Amino acid sequence: MTRFLFVVPPLVGHTNPLLGVADELTGRGHRVAWAGYGDLIRRLAGPDTEVHETRMPDSDIARPPKLAGPAAFRFLWEDFFAPLAGLMAPGVDAAVREFGPDVVVADQHAVAGALVAERHGIPYVTSVTTSAELTDPLSSMPKVDAWLKGIFASLRAEFGDVRRSDDPRFSPHGIVAFTGRALLGDAPLPWDGVHMVGPAIAPRASQCDFPYEELDPGRRKVLVTLGTANADAGGRFLGEAVAALESMRETVQGIVVDPGGLLEGPAKRPKSELLVREYVPQLDLLPHLDAVVCHGGHNTVCESLWHGVPLVLAPIRDDQPIVSGQVVDAGAGVRVRFNRVDAPRLAAAVTSVLDPAGGHRAAAESIGRSFREAGGARAAADHLDRVAAQAANYQAAG
Numbered sequence: 001m002t003r004f005l006f007v008v009p010p011l012v013g014h015t016n017p018l019l020g021v022a023d024e025l026t027g028r029g030h031r032v033a034w035a036g037y038g039d040l041i042r043r044l045a046g047p048d049t050e051v052h053e054t055r056m057p058d059s060d061i062a063r064p065p066k067l068a069g070p071a072a073f074r075f076l077w078e079d080f081f082a083p084l085a086g087l088m089a090p091g092v093d094a095a096v097r098e099f100g101p102d103v104v105v106a107d108q109h110a111v112a113g114a115l116v117a118e119r120h121g122i123p124y125v126t127s128v129t130t131s132a133e134l135t136d137p138l139s140s141m142p143k144v145d146a147w148l149k150g151i152f153a154s155l156r157a158e159f160g161d162v163r164r165s166d167d168p169r170f171s172p173h174g175i176v177a178f179t180g181r182a183l184l185g186d187a188p189l190p191w192d193g194v195h196m197v198g199p200a201i202a203p204r205a206s207q208c209d210f211p212y213e214e215l216d217p218g219r220r221k222v223l224v225t226l227g228t229a230n231a232d233a234g235g236r237f238l239g240e241a242v243a244a245l246e247s248m249r250e251t252v253q254g255i256v257v258d259p260g261g262l263l264e265g266p267a268k269r270p271k272s273e274l275l276v277r278e279y280v281p282q283l284d285l286l287p288h289l290d291a292v293v294c295h296g297g298h299n300t301v302c303e304s305l306w307h308g309v310p311l312v313l314a315p316i317r318d319d320q321p322i323v324s325g326q327v328v329d330a331g332a333g334v335r336v337r338f339n340r341v342d343a344p345r346l347a348a349a350v351t352s353v354l355d356p357a358g359g360h361r362a363a364a365e366s367i368g369r370s371f372r373e374a375g376g377a378r379a380a381a382d383h384l385d386r387v388a389a390q391a392a393n394y395q396a397a398g
Helices: 012-027 038-045 069-099 111-120 131-135 142-159 228-233 235-247 282-288 298-306 320-329 343-354 360-374 376-397
Strands: 003-007 031-036 051-053 103-107 124-128 175-177 194-196 220-225 252-257 275-277 291-294 311-313 333-335
Touching: 003 012, 003 069, 003 111, 012 031, 012 038, 012 103, 012 124, 012 298, 012 376, 031 038, 031 069, 038 051, 051 069, 069 111, 069 142, 103 111, 103 376, 111 124, 111 142, 124 376, 131 175, 131 320, 175 376, 194 376, 220 235, 220 282, 220 343, 235 252, 235 343, 282 298, 291 298, 291 343, 298 311, 298 320, 298 360, 311 320, 311 343, 320 333, 333 343, 333 360, 343 360, 360 376
Parallel strands: 003 031, 003 103, 031 051, 103 124, 124 175, 175 194, 220 252, 220 291, 252 275, 291 311, 311 333
Antiparallel strands: none
8 A cells, every 4th residue: 555645725726636536546546635725625535535734824815906917927826836845835845744645746836845845755746736837938038037036945944854955846756747748749858857747636625616507408508617716806807707608698698607796786697597696516527518618727628628618718827827828829719819809709709619610629628538538537547556666666676
């Protein structure tokens, strides 16, 4: 039996891809524990999950709605990910001492996992939850790259191995990336040891009910979602999306996710049978859908493509423009401008991806097949097994 410790930030999109991997490893007779925000991990992985609590920020990440580009990247690391590493490190260290993992699986944005593992001499594998990171986006921003390396050096001096200088977001023991070549494209990878396993799609506990009986079999179904982290920026866009879907109601049934309550109130509430929900069971709903309108978040994109569903993409910030560009280049969707698109343009974009002649559905289905062939959770677990075996052989020989 091998012991694996998963270290994740308090973000759903960074935790979900590892759920299936954890189940696969457990099914092989290994023991899996988690380090991070216990309430979130147990909600996603189950109440009996072994969790080692770490400190967390006092509040959720809150960025100015219009912050984008390099400024948004710097904000993320300076105001969230770097402080998060400092908060998590003592708890991760305690988890390592108590649980005694043979391998640490560290999300690339929970760098406390990587740095604490290297200080203890434990091999760690990086979990990459977005294909944008595999394009080396900082190569065109040398000043930002140097600034980030400075942050890593400071963190390493606190709780890592000061003899090392490599990037803790990309482990020398391997990088498990939950994407595939069909989405990433043919560009060479900037780091060695990348294992693209496709999305790790696994059943997860539904957090909400959904009125499936209200789905109209005579109309095509379109989901609009901006993810829970973008509620602060989505008011105008959701309003335009509602207007677009209302204009198409003869042939299209819209489902709009509104976690921030931005469409509440008589003046904003849709007048038709449009389904507006605070949350939806997205994985369970996707087989019923004909298109998804979203912000270009990697998990939503990959889950949609896994099910062969084409996309209309309205990227806001972070990796979303890169991921959206990859979808468009692959022919599986179209892109609109988040801050400027209006209802007629959005309706035209939805119409285009619903049109079989455009080839978007066929491209999405092709990517979905390639994702399934990549192996998902099974392929990720295979690599983790190899790393554990290599570590055990090294210890036996030494």
